[in-house]
Amino acid sequence: DTGVSQNPRHKITKRGQNVTFRCDPISEHNRLYWYRQTLGQGPEFLTYFQNEAQLEKSRLLSDRFSAERPKGSFSTLEIQRTEQGDSAMYLCASRPGTGKGASYEQYFGPGTRLTVT
Amino acid sequence: AQKVTQAQTEISVVEKEDVTLDCVYETRDTTYYLFWYKQPPSGELVFLIRRNSFDEQNEISGRYSWNFQKSTSSFNFTITASQVVDSAVYFCALSERVVAGGTSYGKLTFGQGTILTVHP
Numbered sequence: 001d002t003g004v005s006q007n008p009r010h011k012i013t014k015r016g017q018n019v020t021f022r023c024d025p026i027s028e029h030n031r032l033y034w035y036r037q038t039l040g041q042g043p044e045f046l047t048y049f050q051n052e053a054q055l056e057k058s059r060l061l062s063d064r065f066s067a068e069r070p071k072g073s074f075s076t077l078e079i080q081r082t083e084q085g086d087s088a089m090y091l092c093a094s095r096p097g098t099g100k101g102a103s104y105e106q107y108f109g110p111g112t113r114l115t116v117t
Numbered sequence: 118a119q120k121v122t123q124a125q126t127e128i129s130v131v132e133k134e135d136v137t138l139d140c141v142y143e144t145r146d147t148t149y150y151l152f153w154y155k156q157p158p159s160g161e162l163v164f165l166i167r168r169n170s171f172d173e174q175n176e177i178s179g180r181y182s183w184n185f186q187k188s189t190s191s192f193n194f195t196i197t198a199s200q201v202v203d204s205a206v207y208f209c210a211l212s213e214r215v216v217a218g219g220t221s222y223g224k225l226t227f228g229q230g231t232i233l234t235v236h237p
Contacts, residue, residue: 042227
């Protein structure tokens with residue numbers, strides 16, 4: 001039983017560059033979340049997918065951020081024209097949907113640590 | 118808006134001591150879920166427990182126990198006979214039921230975390 005995986009684990013980029021992160025959820029999980037965690041803080045919600053549909057985006061997600069989940073499987077989070085304030089850990093989580101086997105707890109990946117220089 | 122407060126920023130104990138991590142929450146929802154997650158130095162958040170708002174029974178799992186008191190909006194976590202491997206950041210989280218796109222889903226609101234250091 002593989003958990004949530006994220007790639008890359010670490011990314012260092014220069015200000016102004018674009019970066020893309022990937023999340024592979026647990027295979028039977030149709031719900032996928034992205035969170036951002038800055039140093040000394042708890043994770044903050046960014047966006048939510050149910051299958052391939054992006055149903056909610058936080059106001060934290062500026063127009064430089066875009067997320068996709070084609071075919072309802074893996075998801076990507078892209079940040080364009082990165083800024084130093086984007087430096088953070090980006091966490092992906094997944095959970096099963098409603099019905100038999102549904103659970104409310106979210107299972108997190110190891111995160112991608114972004115450093116913008 | 119939902120809010121989770123973990124007043125203890127850092128706690129330091131010696132191995133075998135008992136330690137309690139406090140969590141207080143605010144919500145207007147009548148149905149909600151509370152969680153504790155552990156974040157070891159590797160960074161991955163590990164799910165520990167879920168409690169729904171209708172179930173105020175305390176729970177014990179090995180050296181871990183949880184005390185949910187709806188009257189005081191608290192969901193505290195106790196580690197008995199702490200061990201060095203318990204050293205981590207612990208987060209309390211509240212699941213808010215959000216309706217979007219004709220469906221409802223749970224969005225987690227986390228506290229700021231408590232850094233627990235257990236010394237040998």
